[in-house]
Amino acid sequence: xxxxxxxxxxxxxxxxxxxxxxxxxxxxxxxxxxxxxxxxxxxxxxxxxxxxxxxxxxxxxxxxxxxxxxxxxxxxxxxxxxxxxxxxxxxxxxxxxxxxxxxxxxxxxxxxxxxxxxxxxxxxxxxxxxxxxxxxxxxxxxxxxxxxxxxxxxxxxxxxxxxxxxxxxxxxxxxxxxxxxxxxxxxxxxxxxxxxxxxxxxxxxxxxxxxxxxxxxxxxxxxxxxxxxxxxxxxxxxxxxxxxxxxxxxxxxxxxxxxxxxx
Amino acid sequence: xxxxxxxxxxxxxxxxxxxxxxxxxxxxxxxxxxxxxxxxxxxxxxxxxxxxxxxxxxxxxxxxxxxxxxxxxxxxxxxxxxxxxxxxxxxxxxxxxxxxxxxxxxxxxxxxxxxxxxxxxxxxxxxxxxxxxxxxxxxxxxxxxxxxxxxxxxxxxxxxxxxxxxxxxxxxxxxxxxxxxxxxxxxxxxxxxxxxxxxxxxxxxxxxxxxxxxxxxxxxxxxxxxxxxxxxxxxxxxxxxxxxxxxxxxxxxxxxxxxxxxxxxxxxxxxxxxxxxxxxxxxxxxxxxxxxxxxxxxxxxxxxxxxxxxxxxxxxxxxxxxxxxxxxxxxxxxxxxxxxxxxxxxxxxxxxxxxxxxxxxxxxxxxxxxxxxxxxxxxxxxxxxxxxxxxxxxx
Numbered sequence: 001x002x003x004x005x006x007x008x009x010x011x012x013x014x015x016x017x018x019x020x021x022x023x024x025x026x027x028x029x030x031x032x033x034x035x036x037x038x039x040x041x042x043x044x045x046x047x048x049x050x051x052x053x054x055x056x057x058x059x060x061x062x063x064x065x066x067x068x069x070x071x072x073x074x075x076x077x078x079x080x081x082x083x084x085x086x087x088x089x090x091x092x093x094x095x096x097x098x099x100x101x102x103x104x105x106x107x108x109x110x111x112x113x114x115x116x117x118x119x120x121x122x123x124x125x126x127x128x129x130x131x132x133x134x135x136x137x138x139x140x141x142x143x144x145x146x147x148x149x150x151x152x153x154x155x156x157x158x159x160x161x162x163x164x165x166x167x168x169x170x171x172x173x174x175x176x177x178x179x180x181x182x183x184x185x186x187x188x189x190x191x192x193x194x195x196x197x198x199x200x201x202x203x204x205x206x207x208x209x210x211x212x213x214x215x216x217x218x219x220x221x222x223x224x225x226x227x228x229x230x231x232x233x234x235x236x237x238x239x240x241x242x243x244x245x246x247x248x249x250x251x252x253x254x255x256x257x258x259x260x261x262x263x
Numbered sequence: 264x265x266x267x268x269x270x271x272x273x274x275x276x277x278x279x280x281x282x283x284x285x286x287x288x289x290x291x292x293x294x295x296x297x298x299x300x301x302x303x304x305x306x307x308x309x310x311x312x313x314x315x316x317x318x319x320x321x322x323x324x325x326x327x328x329x330x331x332x333x334x335x336x337x338x339x340x341x342x343x344x345x346x347x348x349x350x351x352x353x354x355x356x357x358x359x360x361x362x363x364x365x366x367x368x369x370x371x372x373x374x375x376x377x378x379x380x381x382x383x384x385x386x387x388x389x390x391x392x393x394x395x396x397x398x399x400x401x402x403x404x405x406x407x408x409x410x411x412x413x414x415x416x417x418x419x420x421x422x423x424x425x426x427x428x429x430x431x432x433x434x435x436x437x438x439x440x441x442x443x444x445x446x447x448x449x450x451x452x453x454x455x456x457x458x459x460x461x462x463x464x465x466x467x468x469x470x471x472x473x474x475x476x477x478x479x480x481x482x483x484x485x486x487x488x489x490x491x492x493x494x495x496x497x498x499x500x501x502x503x504x505x506x507x508x509x510x511x512x513x514x515x516x517x518x519x520x521x522x523x524x525x526x527x528x529x530x531x532x533x534x535x536x537x538x539x540x541x542x543x544x545x546x547x548x549x550x551x552x553x554x555x556x557x558x559x560x561x562x563x564x565x566x567x568x569x570x571x572x573x574x575x576x577x578x579x580x581x582x583x584x585x586x587x588x589x590x591x592x593x594x595x596x597x598x599x600x601x602x603x604x605x606x607x608x609x610x611x612x613x614x615x616x617x618x619x620x621x622x623x624x625x626x627x628x629x630x631x632x633x634x635x636x637x638x639x640x641x642x643x644x645x646x647x648x649x650x651x652x653x654x655x656x657x658x
Contacts, residue, residue: 008402033279063300088380090288090300098439122467125447127435130403134439139404139519142432156522159401161340161428165527166400169520219266223444223480225464226305229285232472240635242624245642252597252618252643253650255634259616260490261538261562261595262651 001054001150004111005045006101007038007065008131010122037117039185044147044178046077046114046186052150056080061089061101067201074196075188082108086205089218094220103209105136108202112172113155118143118179126177133175140175141168146181146256156239165219175255211260267308269296269318270500280315283308286476327420327458330481334419335374335387336410337370338427338433340401341524342378349494351487352385355423356495368393371409371623373399376505383501385494391417393508394638400524401429404517407436412510414441419482420458426486438484444477445484450491456563460485514551533582538564539614541584543571545600545621545640549577554644555599561651567591569607570616585610599640603628620644 012031040060049056058073061064061084084104092100105114114133119126125222126142133140141159147169148156157176159166170176206212214220223228256262270619274280274296281289281296282380288301289308291539296315308316335353338345348368355366365388370379372394379390410433414422422437424430426448450472451463460483477483486508540559542552552566559566566582573583584591586606596614601607603619603626610612611617619632620640629635636643 068279078593087300090298091302091304094435094445095439098435116467122457124466127438127445127447129452130432130435131439131445132437134407139517140432140436141403143428159428160527161401163527164340164524165281166524167522168402169522172520174519217524218300219302221441222304222330223477224446224480226303226477227461227474229305229466229471229473232469237633238635239633240624240629242637242638245638248620248636248638249643249646249650252620252634252636252647253601253654255618256651257654259595263654 001048001052001113002053002109003045003048003056004105005038005056005058005073006112006114006116006204007039007042007044007058007060007064007069008035008120009033009060010035010120023115032065034072035100035117035120035122037119037121037180039117040180040182041115041117042073042078043111043185044077048113048147048150048185054112056086057081057108057111059084059101059104060252061085061097061104064243070201071193071196074187074199075190075193076186077189077192080202081199082202083088084204084209088206088214091219091222093126093222093224094127094131095223096219098135099221100217101128101132102135103211105132105205106210107204107208110173112174114138114151114173116175116177118177126150128131129177130177136173136175137233138173138175139170140177141170142177144176144178147182188239267298267302267304267306267501268318268319269298270315270317271295273313273315280308280312285310296337305530325479326483330418330420330458331346331361331364331420332367332388332417332419333423334367334369334413334417334482336422336430337368337382337422338425338430339370339372339378340429341370341373342372342375344378345425345427345428345489346494347487347489348382349385350489350492352382352387352425353495354452354487354492355421356386357451358421362458364420364458365389365428367417369410369413371398371406373609379505380501381460382597383505384497384499386498388503390430390503390505393510395510395511395512395515397517400521402521403432403436403475404519405515406433407440407507408514408516410508411440412514413508414482416508419459421454422453422482422484422501423430424484425487426488427543428484434484434486441482443480443482443484445486446477447486449485449487452485459483473532491511504577510617515547532590533565533567533584533591536591536593538562539591540594541564541568541596541598541601541611542566542578543569543598543601546572549575551641552577554640554648557648558599558644559646562595564593564595569601569604598628598632599644601628602626603631624647
């Protein structure tokens with residue numbers, strides 16, 4: 001079975017502040033790391049490979065230094081890695097990112113199953129996985145909380161919904177996004193880290209893609225555009241109420257109604 | 264869209280210009296400014312760069328008048344409509360009124376025709392329904408097929424989808440199909456006269472808000488979480504009409520099979536409750552705990568307690584909040600007669616909404632409460648329960 005896990009390098013911390021006067025971001029330059037949700041996707045891929053055989057590849061898109069997380073994945077047991085990197089891919093929104101990934105995936109090989117983490121900790125949209133599946137024309141199942149088994153070129157998975165769990169039989173090739181806690185991710189192995197430190201990885205830029213039209217990538221390929229950024233208005237309420245019991249009761253009721261805990 | 268052009272000849276102080284970019288997307292490459300992949304197109308450099316940076320719009324603009332109306336995806340499982348749907352209809356009506364365009368609902372599923380009537384009580388112009396056996400359970404590809412059919416036929420300017428487990432996978436599938444923009448988890452939505460949707464969402468884990476437009480693509484798509492927008496009042500009268508959406512059965516080509524749908528096991532334990540009512544030493548007798556239980560029940564929540572109550576044997580240790588008990592983070596917590604020891608507070612201070620009822624106006628729980636209610640729980644809770652029962656809970 002050919003397994004691909006998509007991973008992303010994210011900032012080590014989300015702690016940013018906006019200067020309320022200048023509107024400039026004050027960034028805390030904490031270390032970059034692998035998106036924590038991707039560890040669950042990697043673990044899922046590794047378990048599938050261990051049980052059913054095959055190869056596990058990882059793919060990421062980002063600046064050249066994002067290669068670090070590919071080597072992290074090698075230390076956990078991944079076999080092959082590819083990095084999509086090009087200045088021209090900068091400023092991509094969800095659509096352009098998904099398109100670029102789908103182009104890179106086509107370059108990288110043919111896969112039976114593509115596994116993504118539920119979401120990233122920086123973008124937090126949970127949209128790239130399903131968009132990639134659409135670009136590749138393969139079925140997708142999000143919020144997978146358990147994998148039952150693989151048989152006859154199908155995978156049987158449990159998808160978590162608001163109140164139900166749907167068991168689905170999905171033909172290969174397909175894409176799934178897995179929930180955190182589907183499996184406990186393993187720690188990287190020092191031995192594997194040593195053994196893979198010089199392993200070659202594939203690098204793709206715009207020139208390697210089938211579609212070389214610049215307009216489909218980066219800023220030009222992004223339908224959404226950020227108009228402005230601003231600090232959130234704190235809505236933290238701290239009120240002290242001293243009143244008759246009857247009025248207090250009414251005020252609690254009104255407040256609960258306002259924050260939609262009662263009709 | 265467009266791109267940034269750097270007029271290198273105008274650049275005097277490169278080091279200063281580079282500092283303008285909050286994302287660190289500019290580099291000094293041998294005395295030339297280069298914009299790298301970190302650029303988010305915030306255009307701050309255009310504003311503050313004194314003419315060095317120019318934003319050039321792409322020439323091809325779509326015909327925005329060809330796309331009309333605000334549509335809402337009816338989120339449901341087995342015909343049970345998720346309340347986020349009505350909240351989105353409320354917002355859609357507000358947006359539609361500003362640009363004088365219609366509001367549509369799109370309802371896809373099996374055996375839903377009857378249920379579509381309910382939506383007409385909320386003031387939409389049309390409910391498009393696709394009632395097919397292929398839409399039994401949630402099979403994303405077949406749902407996407409029907410949804411795409413709706414968009415091609417109706418051409419709405421805006422598509423709003425609830426950020427539920429269904430909406431969060433269906434919306435990106437559709438957006439990718441139409442190669443259009445999708446903004447996740449919007450907290451504020453507004454609309455310009457030219458039908459450009461103003462989408463505001465938290466970024467960087469909520470530390471920053473971003474205002475986003477989809478200026479040259481249609482439909483504009485956004486997801487919104489439950490309990491963000493306000494649902495309109497249900498009217499006794501119905502208005503608008505139900506329109507069938509014809510999709511040929513042979514269009515549903517998904518090879519994904521829904522094997523079974525089972526109810527999720529109810530996750531028990533106070534850590535999993537969205538609403539928690541907590542009893543502290545202000546509750547005088549074991550029998551009085553029924554007040555706490557009853558309040559929890561009418562709010563569809565669970566109840567918990569402080570350590571002394573466990574030590575008295577009134578409740579089991581698994582209901583204890585605090586350092587020696589459980590850590591909880593519910594959406595709503597109401598503490599009743601809890602003084603708020605450091606150990607207790609450590610176990611619940613990250614709750615989203617904290618109501619504290621205590622007769623001692625100096626109780627330390629009030630320091631972290633959003634609503635510090637100084638009063639007697641025995642006088643406040645019974646009428647509160649009565650009011651909630653009368654109003655009817657929605658959670």
